[in-house]
Amino acid sequence: MVLGRKTSAGENVTTEKHQNNPLSRKINKILETRLENDKDTVDALKELSTFFTDNTLRSRRNLRGEIEKRSVGISEEFVCALRDVTEAVDDIYTEVSSMNEMCVDMKQRLQATKSETRHLIHQTTSLQNQSNKLRMQEDVAEAFVRTFQLTPEEVAIIKGSTRESPITQEFFTVLEKTMKIRNNTKYLLQSGHQKTALEVMEQMNVCREAGLERLYRWCQGQCRASDPSPLVTDALAALQExxxxxxxxxxxxxxxxxxxxxxxxxxxxxxxxxxxxxxxxxxxxxxxxxxxxxxxxxxxxxxxxxxxxxxxxxxxxxxxxxxxxxxxxxxxxxxxxxxxxxxxxxxxxxxxxxxxxxxxxxxxxxxxxxxxxxxxxxxxxxxxxxxxxxxxxxxxxxxxxxxxxxQSQVSQVSERLEPPGEVLAPTPGVARTLSLLTEVTTAATIADDARHDYKQIVSCVVDPLVNAINESASGLGAIESAVYLLNCFHQLHSTLSLLHTTGEKLEMIQGQIDAQLDTLAEEQINAVCHSLGVASMYPIINNPPTPLSQHPTCHPIAVQAFMTKLDGFLAAPDHLLLPHTRLLLSPAFRRTLQQRTAQALASVYSQLYALVHDPVHAYTDPATLLPRHPSTVDSLLT
Structure with missing residues (x-):
């Protein structure tokens, strides 16, 4: 174990020594370097590949000498090239120095010349400025002349070379220009050129007056011409001032x-x-x-x-x-x-x-x-x-x-109006007068407002005619007069109804007709009532005594006689009518008389029927005396 530790410690010491060695560090750095990312190294290797073609030991040993030899050759080439540049720069310096000497000489000479010609240059500049000013004044003068003056040709056009010079369209163009110039002088007045403006205005007034005077004389001649010039219209428009x-x-x-x-x-x-x-x-x-x-x-x-x-x-x-x-x-x-x-x-x-x-x-x-x-x-x-x-x-x-x-004609006809004839028809004088009225009103159709004369015309004809008709009927009996007047008024009414705006006269004639119809109807009813025997009963019927059957006039025998005659009248009503009514020209008048007579008889019969059938008046067997109901009699009469 001890030995093992010593070995490890020794290895560590050896490693630290290697790391502190500069050569090792460089080698390690070279080994760690990535050539593809080093642009300078890549370029150097590319350059090296151009002359290092044989990779042998000898070549590697002589590589440094080769590189140094190439570096010397490059330096010698650079020195040769730099020597040429230095010689060229020396030549340029020589030429620039020569040029500088020449420029200095020219500058001195220019300064000498400038000092000698300074006055001339100043005078030339002054003259050039004056020339520009005069040119501008000339342009202004030309513009002024064009704007405020007439050319000699225009003056000749507006004044005319001779008295008989014709007027042309150019004349009106120049005349219009004088008006524009005169109107433009206000700008001169506003700019302070009062004298010039007044002179221009006076010149234009003189030219314009001369032109208008000439235009007036020309128009006078054109007015007398059979075929005047179309320019007369322009001339009058110009003369309006x-x-x-x-x-x-x-x-x-x-x-x-x-x-x-x-x-x-x-x-x-x-x-x-x-x-x-x-x-x-x-x-x-x-x-x-x-x-x-x-x-x-x-x-x-x-x-x-x-x-x-x-x-x-x-x-x-x-x-x-x-x-x-x-x-x-x-x-x-x-x-x-x-x-x-x-x-x-x-x-x-x-x-x-x-x-x-x-x-x-x-x-x-x-x-x-x-x-x-x-x-x-x-x-x-x-x-x-x-x-x-x-x-x-x-x-x-x-x-x-x-x-x-x-009026004279109608008066003559009215004064000589013929008396009525046996047929009681309108006389020829009435027909002539109405024919005259018709002819006169027919003649009025040529004028639209002639109908306003109708009232006076109708009055002039109708009033005297009506008076003459009434006078001519004054000698007749009541029935004959009524029939004659109805025939005349019917013809007069028929004539007036064909006209317009004659309402007043139509109403007057209709009133005359109604009055005569009333008269004739009254006579007709009285005659029929007398013929039927009811005329004497009528006053008693209106105010009957009690009992009515005891009154002699309304005795049952008289009532029975009335009923017998009434039956005969119902069977043939025309037999009891007045003969003169057949002379009426208008069927409407005859129908009116018949209707009024029938109404009067129906009214009398209805009253008598009510009284006879009233037990108060003590009629025995009233159904035998008056068997027909009033409605039946009324229907038979009408």
């Missing part, structure tokens, strides 16, 4: 167009159209309605072309209302035809007194409606003016003449 010149041009246009319109109207009256088609309007003077209608139609057809020309004239005007100015211009142009139109139409209305009586009121009313229609139509084109006023005056005149002629 001079209202006096603008109004003078418009007045010239109106005067010229007015002359053309009246000449065209007179040619249409006397000469007709080109080649004789259409024929002259004067050839229709024998037919007043067509004559007046052709004249008004010509004027109506001529005004739209004038309106189109005026609309084109004021199309580009912005300071006015083009629509209102167009209407005023057309109204002024249309004044030229007022006098010849008024003269001829008044002649047709006032002096034409030889037309046959039945036609004259109708003719006058047709002419009045023509004037009313064209007055409303032309008023939409001109919106007033002398022509519209003339047409309105002529319409009023023709309407007054129509009313006067209508």
């Amino acid at each position: 001079r209202p006096v010149l603008f109004n003078l041009v418009v007045e010239e246009w109106v005067v010229v167009r007015r002359g053309w319109l009246v000449r065209g109207f007179l040619d249409a009256l006397t000469m007709g159209g080109p080649g004789g088609a259409p024929r002259p309007i004067e050839l229709q003077a024998h037919d007043p309605q067509r004559y007046v209608g052709d004249m008004l139609a010509w004027v109506h057809q001529a005004l739209p072309s004038e309106r189109e020309a005026a609309q084109a004239l004021f199309d580009k005007c912005s300071n006015i209302d083009p629509g209102e100015q167009t209407r005023n211009t057309v109204a002024g142009i249309s004044e030229s035809v007022c006098r010849p139109l008024r003269t001829r139409i008044e002649q047709m209305i006032v002096t034409d007194q030889r037309r046959e009586g039945g036609k004259k009121p109708v003719l006058l009313y047709k002419i009045s409606n023509l004037l009313r229609f064209y007055h409303n139509t032309i008023k939409q084109v001109t919106d007033g003016g002398l022509l519209v006023a003339t047409l309105d005056e002529l319409h009023q005149l023709s309407y007054k003449m129509f009313i006067s002629a209508l």
Whole structure:
């Protein structure tokens, strides 16, 4: 055991010695080193492999010498290369030194030259600055001229080389430029160049005034031309800033167009159209309605072309209302035809007194409606003016003449109304008057607002006619008068019912009809009651004594006689009706009379039946006296 311990201790001592040996440590380090991770060692081994090819003992012994020999060779090569570099650097140094000497010499010479030319350089710089300033001023001046001045060519365009120089589109371009220049002068005023701004404004005003004056003269000539230039529209738009010149041009246009319109109207009256088609309007003077209608139609057809020309004239005007100015211009142009139109139409209305009586009121009313229609139509084109006023005056005149002629004609017919005939039918005078009324109201269809005249027209015809009918029936008996009046009023009511806005007159006529029907029905009922013998019973029935059977008028024998006659009436009711009722023209009137008579008899029979069957009045065997029930009698009568 002791020996074993000693051995272990000895081994430990030996191990510690080996670890402290430097060579051992290096060997151990080399052994522990991993060559693949040491880049320098790998590179050295790669280099070694280039010349150490034979791994022999001799080679290994001479390896150190080989390495040192290679190191010497590399050093010699480096020295040779460094010698070449040193020589090159020496050459560069020599050249740089030479260059430096030359630069120093040039610098000295440049400084000498600069000191000698300093004044010249300063003067050149000053001149160059002045040149740049002048160039900039030139650009500003050119821009100023372009902005605030007209070129000589533009001045020639706006002023015109001669008085007869034509106006072209370039003129309006230059005129618009003067306006822009004048508006741009405010920027000069704001920038403090008041004098320049005023001078420019004065120049532009002079050029613009000259241009507007020339434009005004040109427009005057174009207004007289048969085919004016399309540039007249631009010219009037430009003349708006001079209202006096603008109004003078418009007045010239109106005067010229007015002359053309009246000449065209007179040619249409006397000469007709080109080649004789259409024929002259004067050839229709024998037919007043067509004559007046052709004249008004010509004027109506001529005004739209004038309106189109005026609309084109004021199309580009912005300071006015083009629509209102167009209407005023057309109204002024249309004044030229007022006098010849008024003269001829008044002649047709006032002096034409030889037309046959039945036609004259109708003719006058047709002419009045023509004037009313064209007055409303032309008023939409001109919106007033002398022509519209003339047409309105002529319409009023023709309407007054129509009313006067209508009243005169109706008065003549009413004064000479024929007496009623045996058939009690309306007389021919009544038929003629109603035919006149129908013809007049039929003529009113040409004008939309002519129906407003119905009330006055119907009053002019119906009131005198009704009075004349009542007067002519005054000499007849009550029954004949009622039948005659019913026939006349029926025809009058039938005629008025075909018209419009005649409600008041229809109510008045219906009231007359109802009154005459009441009269005739009363006479009819009285006659039937007398024929049946119940007329004397009726007062007693309304206030019966007790007992009624003791009264002589209502004695059972009288009641039985009444029942016998009633049976005969029920079998043939027409035999007891008034003969004159058969002359009624309206079946409705006859039915009304029959119904009222039947109602009256049914009422009397019902009262009498109740009294006879009442025990108070002591009738014996009432079922024999009045066997029929009132409802049965009522159904038989109706």
